[in-house]
Structures are given as C-alpha cells and as structure tokens.
Amino acid sequence: MTTRRTTLAGHTYEFASLSDLLAKASPARSGDVLAGVAAESQAQRVAAQLVLADVPLAAFLTEQVVGYDEDDVTRLIVDTHDPVAFAPVAGLTVGEFRDWLLARAAERDETAISSLARGLTPEMVAAVSKLMRTADLVAVARRTRVVTGLRSTLGLPGRLASRLQPNHPTDDPLGVTASILDGLLHGSGDAVIGINPATDSPAQTIALLELVDAVIARYEIPTQSCVLAHVTTTLRALDAGAPVDLVFASISGTQAGNRGFGITLDQLAEARAGALELRRGTVGQQVTYFETGQGSALSADAHRGVDGRAVDQQTLECRAYAVARHFDPLLVNTVVGFIGPEYLYDGKQVVRAGLEDHFCGKLLGLPMGVDVCYTNHTDVDGDDTDALLLLLGAAGCAFVIAVPGSDDVMLHYQSLSFTDVLTARSVFDLRPAPEFEAWLARMDLLDDAGRVRDLAPDAPAARALLAAARP
Amino acid sequence: MSATGPLRSDAGDSWSVLRGATRARVALGRAGDGLPTARELEFRAAHAAARDAVHTALDAGRVRAALAAAGVGLDVVEVHSAAPDRTTYLQRPDLGRRLAEGTALPAGEHDLALVVADGLSPRAVHEHAAGTVAAVLERLPGWSVAPVVVAHQARVALGDPVGQALGAAIVVVAVGERPGLSSADSLGLYLTHGPRPGRADSERNCISNVRPPHGLGYAQAADTLVGLLQAARALGASGVVLKDEGPALSAG
Numbered sequence: 006m007t008t009r010r011t012t013l014a015g016h017t018y019e020f021a022s023l024s025d026l027l028a029k030a031s032p033a034r035s036g037d038v039l040a041g042v043a044a045e046s047q048a049q050r051v052a053a054q055l056v057l058a059d060v061p062l063a064a065f066l067t068e069q070v071v072g073y074d075e076d077d078v079t080r081l082i083v084d085t086h087d088p089v090a091f092a093p094v095a096g097l098t099v100g101e102f103r104d105w106l107l108a109r110a111a112e113r114d115e116t117a118i119s120s121l122a123r124g125l126t127p128e129m130v131a132a133v134s135k136l137m138r139t140a141d142l143v144a145v146a147r148r149t150r151v152v153t154g155l156r157s158t159l160g161l162p163g164r165l166a167s168r169l170q171p172n173h174p175t176d177d178p179l180g181v182t183a184s185i186l187d188g189l190l191h192g193s194g195d196a197v198i199g200i201n202p203a204t205d206s207p208a209q210t211i212a213l214l215e216l217v218d219a220v221i222a223r224y225e226i227p228t229q230s231c232v233l234a235h236v237t238t239t240l241r242a243l244d245a246g247a248p249v250d251l252v253f254a255s256i257s258g259t260q261a262g263n264r265g266f267g268i269t270l271d272q273l274a275e276a277r278a279g280a281l282e283l284r285r286g287t288v289g290q291q292v293t294y295f296e297t298g299q300g301s302a303l304s305a306d307a308h309r310g311v312d313g314r315a316v317d318q319q320t321l322e323c324r325a326y327a328v329a330r331h332f333d334p335l336l337v338n339t340v341v342g343f344i345g346p347e348y349l350y351d352g353k354q355v356v357r358a359g360l361e362d363h364f365c366g367k368l369l370g371l372p373m374g375v376d377v378c379y380t381n382h383t384d385v386d387g388d389d390t391d392a393l394l395l396l397l398g399a400a401g402c403a404f405v406i407a408v409p410g411s412d413d414v415m416l417h418y419q420s421l422s423f424t425d426v427l428t429a430r431s432v433f434d435l436r437p438a439p440e441f442e443a444w445l446a447r448m449d450l451l452d453d454a455g456r457v458r459d460l461a462p463d464a465p466a467a468r469a470l471l472a473a474a475r476p
Numbered sequence: 477m478s479a480t481g482p483l484r485s486d487a488g489d490s491w492s493v494l495r496g497a498t499r500a501r502v503a504l505g506r507a508g509d510g511l512p513t514a515r516e517l518e519f520r521a522a523h524a525a526a527r528d529a530v531h532t533a534l535d536a537g538r539v540r541a542a543l544a545a546a547g548v549g550l551d552v553v554e555v556h557s558a559a560p561d562r563t564t565y566l567q568r569p570d571l572g573r574r575l576a577e578g579t580a581l582p583a584g585e586h587d588l589a590l591v592v593a594d595g596l597s598p599r600a601v602h603e604h605a606a607g608t609v610a611a612v613l614e615r616l617p618g619w620s621v622a623p624v625v626v627a628h629q630a631r632v633a634l635g636d637p638v639g640q641a642l643g644a645a646i647v648v649v650a651v652g653e654r655p656g657l658s659s660a661d662s663l664g665l666y667l668t669h670g671p672r673p674g675r676a677d678s679e680r681n682c683i684s685n686v687r688p689p690h691g692l693g694y695a696q697a698a699d700t701l702v703g704l705l706q707a708a709r710a711l712g713a714s715g716v717v718l719k720d721e722g723p724a725l726s727a728g
Binding site: 035038039171172173174177179180181182183184186187345346347350380381382383386387408409410411412414417418419422424427428430431459462471 | 491493494495497498499500501502503504505506508509510511515519520522523526527529530566567568569570596654655656657658659660
C-alpha cells in the first residue's frame with residue numbers, strides 16, 4: 006500500500022490506499038456513505054481529487070483495488086490489458102489524461118479516443134471520471150465511437166436506439182404483445198425487444214422467446230429479442246432449440262458480486278458460444294447483452310477488495326464493464342436508478358451516476374446504453390429523468406430503455422416512455438438504427454420528414470400492426 | 477403460447493385493443509412527441525401518491541385506535557429504530573434494522589411477537605395493519621402473544637432485536653412495502669423463527685401485497701400466515717426450509 010498525501014488550506018490529508026483515494030475523490034453518493042468510504046468533508050474530497058490527478062496511469066497496472074489472487078475480474082482486467090493500445094497515454098497522470106481526452110474531444114477526433122479502449126483499465130477510467138464535470142463527461146463520450154450489430158446496427162453517429170421493454174406481471178402473451186405493438190407504433194425497439202420475465206421458468210422463457218420471434222418474423226423487423234432470464238435458464242433454452250438472439254446476464258465488478266448473481270465467467274462463455282452457433286445475425290454477430298448498476302456489489306456485500314477495504318461503488322461499476330467487454334456485447338446498459346436511495350439518493354446523484362456510467366463504459370469500448378429510471382422511494386421525478394435523457398442525447402448514447410407510459414407494471418419502477426425517445430430524437434435530430442428506420446418507412450410509420458407518425462387506430466399502418474393482436 | 481388470442485371481439489379498430497390486454501400504460505396517444513396533458517397529469521398523480529406514501533409520517537395513535545377498534549386487546553408499545561428521521565432512514569438501511577439506543581422492551585416468554593413497522597409506506601400500515609393483526613390473532617387461540625410493537629423508521633430486520641428482547645419464539649413484522657405507481661398501500665408480512673440480530677433474509681418467509689380489495693384480503697393473508705406459523709413452530713425454523721404448502725393465492 007502506498008500512502009499518498011497533500012496539504013490543502015493548511016490541513017494535511019492522507020490516503021492510505023488507491024481504493025481509499027478513489028473513494029474519497031468520488032462525487033457525493035449515498036452508497037459510499039453506507040459503505041463507510043465516502044469523503045468526510047468537501048475539502049477532503051477535493052484533496053483526494055488533487056492527489057488522484059497526480060497518480061500515473063501506469064500505477065493502476067501494478068496497484069490493484071481488488072486482489073489478483075482472490076478475484077477473477079481482476080485477473081481478467083490484468084491479463085487482457087493491451088500495452089500497445091495503452092501506449093499513447095502510458096506516460097500520463099490521471100489529470101493529464103483528462104486534459105488529453107478533452108483536447109481530442111475538442112478536435113473531434115473519434116479514432117484517437119476510441120482506439121484506446123483495450124489499453125485502459127476500469128480503475129483508470131473511474132479515476133479520470135472523478136475529475137470530470139458534467140460537460141466533460143458529455144463532450145468526451147460524444148467523441149467516443151463504439152458500433153455493434155446483430156440484425157440492426159447500433160452506436161452510429163446521429164442515431165439513438167431504444168430497447169422496447171414490454172414487461173407484464175404474469176408474462177401474459179396478449180399483454181406482452183400489446184406493449185410490443187404500442188412500442189413499435191412509437192418507433193421503439195431497434196436496440197432490442199427485451200422482456201424481464203416474471204418467473205425464471207425455462208418453459209416460460211422459451212414461450213416468450215417464441216412469442217417475440219414470431220412478431221419479428223411476421224413483420225420482418227430488423228431487430229433482436231431477449232428474454233432477460235438467468236443465464237442458466239438461457240442455457241436450457243438453447244439446449245431446447247429455442248430462438249435465442251441474445252444471451253443476457255446481470256453482472257457485477259467483483260467475483261463475489263457475480264457469485265451473488267449466481268453466475269461465473271465460464272457460464273457466460275458457454276452461453277455466448279451457444280448463441281453464436283445459431284448464426285442468427287445479419288449485420289453482425291454480437292450475441293450478448295449485459296445490465297449493470299452502481300450499488301449492486303454493495304447490496305450483495307461483495308464490495309471489498311485488498312485487505313478487506315471497501316471499494317467505492319462507481320469504481321466497482323467500471324470493473325463490471327471489464328466483464329462485459331470480454332464477451333463482445335451487442336448491448337450494455339446501466340440501470341441507473343433502480344436499486345434505491347441507499348445507493349443513489351436523489352436526482353442529482355442519479356443524473357451524475359448515469360453520465361459517469363455512460364462515459365466510462367464507452368471509454369472502455371462498450372456499446373453503452375442507459376436505463377434512465379427511478380423507484381418511488383427515491384427523490385427523483387420526471388424533470389430529473391428528462392435532464393439525464395437530454396444529456397445522454399448530447400453525449401451520443403447508443404440506446405435507452407422505454408416502457409409504456411414510463412411505468413413498468415412488473416418491476417414497479419419508472420423508466421422512460423416511448424414518447425421520451427421521440428422527444429430526444431427530435432431535439433437532437435437523431436434517427437433510429439438504419440435498418441430499423443428503413444423498416445419503419447416500409448411499414449408507412451414515418452412521415453415525409455422522417456418522423457414517427459402520430460397514427461389514428463384506423464390508419465392503415467396501425468391496422469397492419471394491430472393485426473398481430475387479432476385471433 | 478402465441479401472439480394470437482381473443483384480444484378483441486369486433487373489427488372496429490380502436491386503441492382499446494391494446495388497452496384491454498394489459499395494465500401497462502399503452503395507447504396513451506401523443507401531443508407532438510410528448511404525452512397528452514391528461515395522460516401526463518394522470519402519471520403525476522400516481523407518482524405523487526407513491527411519493528407521499530413514502531414520506532407520510534407514521535401515526536402511531538391512529539394505529540393504536542385502529543387496533544382497539546378491530547378488537548385487539550393486547551398492550552401496544554412504541555419503538556424507534558436508530559434512524560432519527562426519514563432522510564437518514566432512506567439512506568441508511570443498517571440504522572433502520574437497529575433499535576434506538578436505550579430502547580427498553582418488557583422481557584417475557586412468548587410464542588409470538590407482532591411488529592407493525594412503517595417501512596416504505598406508512599399509509600399501508602394505517603390502512604391495513606389493524607385488520608391484518610386482528611385476523612391473525614383470531615386464528616391463534618392458546619398462543620402466548622407479546623405486546624404489539626409499533627415501530628418508527630423501521631426495516632424488516634428490526635423485528636430481530638425486538639423479538640429477541642420480548643422473548644418471542646417467532647416474530648412477524650407487518651411492514652409497508654415499497655410503493656409502486658398502482659399500489660401505494662401494500663403491506664408485507666415477514667415471519668422469522670428465533671429472532672435475533674444477524675438473521676439472514678433467507679431465514680424469513682414473506683407474504684406480500686396485503687391490500688384489500690385489490691391485493692390479498694386480511695382473512696386470506698392470515699390463513700396463510702397462520703399455516704406458516706404452525707409449520708415454523710413444528711419445524712423449529714423458518715425461511716427457505718419452510719414452504720407454503722397451501723393452495724395458490726389469488727387476488728381478492
């Protein structure tokens with residue numbers, strides 16, 4: 006352990022370890038208070054940021070926050086680090102790295118930033134994010150390009166895709182279908198039609214996969230489906246020959262956190278191999294989908310690293326991204342406000358965390374989306390989610406999640422609505438994924454200006470889609 | 477399963493095709509790229525009800541009166557968790573699981589202790605706790621039951637130190653659940669055998685969504701709980717080793 010110190014306004018501040026320094030430098034967050042690692046004063050927070058700015062990026066390659074021997078995520082991070090990709094920034098400190106990123110963003114140099122990804126570790130990216138303001142997080146993310154594909158192409162400039170989330174409390178096929186059609190009529194669903202199943206039964210998962218596959222096939226929609234069941238359930242569905250487009254998992258930034266989700270890296274590799282064998286892609290072959298979120302390791306009491314020291318929740322979140330990128334995902338999203346106020350207390354914390362997650366994921370090379378959401382016991386409302394959505398639109402976010410009327414009637418939380426996606430596209434002049442946009446045009450769901458039509462139910466295009474709901 | 481079925485009975489197209497199939501907020505219509513005013517305000521009203529449910533203060537006097545009116549003759553004792561206020565409570569679940577320093581409870585030897593805890597919806601407690609407690613007690617003749625504890629800023633696990641202090645073999649915590657937009661008043665019942673601090677959630681059994689008329693009724697919830705209580709007493713344990721072997725539940 007290297008103790009680092011600085012003096013600010015006559016007071017000397019000491020930081021006993023890299024994890025202590027990262028935690029104290031983090032913007033205020035209720036989860037870090039809960040874990041007992043948050044800065045105890047504003048001055049201590051800035052002192053930590055001053056010290057962190059002087060830490061060489063190369064130090065993160067030798068000094069770990071979670072031990073190499075006891076954690077397979079750390080081993081993955083260290084063993085897959087690419088020194089060639091790292092070379093352009095290898096001699097910089099964290100503070101100099103921030104300046105370097107902002108300079109490339111201002112030059113609109115997308116390749117310089119994007120080609121770093123495999124040379125960066127999660128801890129480096131977490132560190133630099135802690136020195137950045139909102140506008141910095143937006144400006145750099147906007148100039149970072151990550152493009153993926155399966156049956157639609159995601160992450161292209163000038164595009165914003167959405168996951169259509171048609172959840173239903175009992176997985177009722179008609180109820181799910183109604184929400185799918187409502188989303189399609191709003192131009193949603195180009196990232197994925199993704200259902201959180203109400204139970205983890207393999208039979209139910211297969212039934213839902215077949216349901217969405219039938220809708221996609223019937224209308225020849227260039228998108229993919231996902232039933233967000235446990236990976237062991239998806240493995241069963243693969244064995245049964247079900248139409249699996251995407252293998253899904255909730256992932257965490259420590260081996261213990263992943264154990265808490267009941268997953269191992271080997272299982273993820275096996276499931277990915279199974280989905281790849283099906284060759285269901287048309288424009289690409291990226292067949293995994295991961296969800297993350299700050300606080301997941303802490304809520305599983307899986308947030309400790311070297312010497313049992315707690316690691317801050319944002320650094321752990323970035324470590325989950327190292328897990329995701331190892332499996333070459335089509336989609337990754339943080340579910341930013343889902344867990345509750347003990348991790349992200351209010352709108353300010355949720356907005357900041359969402360931007361950090363998007364920035365860090367993109368910098369690490371992930372096709373990053375955000376579930377802009379909140380629970381009702383958190384101090385967040387529609388104005389906060391609008392602010393985050395619009396910031397993400399400016400930041401070049403690949404996709405967001407949308408549910409009917411913002412209200413998920415299965416998971417009992419609030420996400421974005423289909424109309425919110427239309428608003429963000431309109432404000433920033435963004436379009437859907439190109440293949441999906443062409444499909445919308447084919448279905449006569451777009452007007453002459455390329456906007457999703459506001460259709461009456463008896464309009465021919467609406468009738469054509471609603472026919473799916475007919476006996 | 478297929479996408480086809482009796483979603484509609486006639487050919488007259490209308491968004492009711494979609495609306496009739498799910499409680500999700502489908503087919504709301506549009507005002508430009510946004511929601512029509514009426515739909516927007518409906519959403520705000522539902523969100524406001526959920527938020528207000530979280531931040532309503534527990535009115536212990538109202539709970540006492542409701543218990544008495546429901547015929548519960550037990551003494552009522554009030555306690556506070558170590559979370560001093562709502563803001564702290566929401567950020568520090570650890571404090572909501574501990575009793576405030578200096579809390580004194582009458583030690584005894586009881587088969588059961590009942591804790592009425594505000595949790596995330598005091599409104600659920602105001603509306604449904606007394607009816608639930610009365611229905612449970614009616615079904616337990618011969619059981620020795622400790623004074624009813626009404627707990628402020630309480631999480632489920634506060635039942636562990638309370639049950640231990642009261643000398644109860646089993647504790648049941650009736651707690652206001654996290655409010656959804658369509659359910660701001662839902663009560664949950666958590667049963668723990670051998671309560672003491674450090675019990676894991678996997679050592680508890682839960683009955684959720686007690687909120688007549690839309691969720692479980694008091695009698696139905698009490699029937700299930702009493703079945704679990706008797707099984708827990710016979711088994712000497714609760715949690716994942718104890719399964720509800722009764723018929724499937726349905727709303728009503």
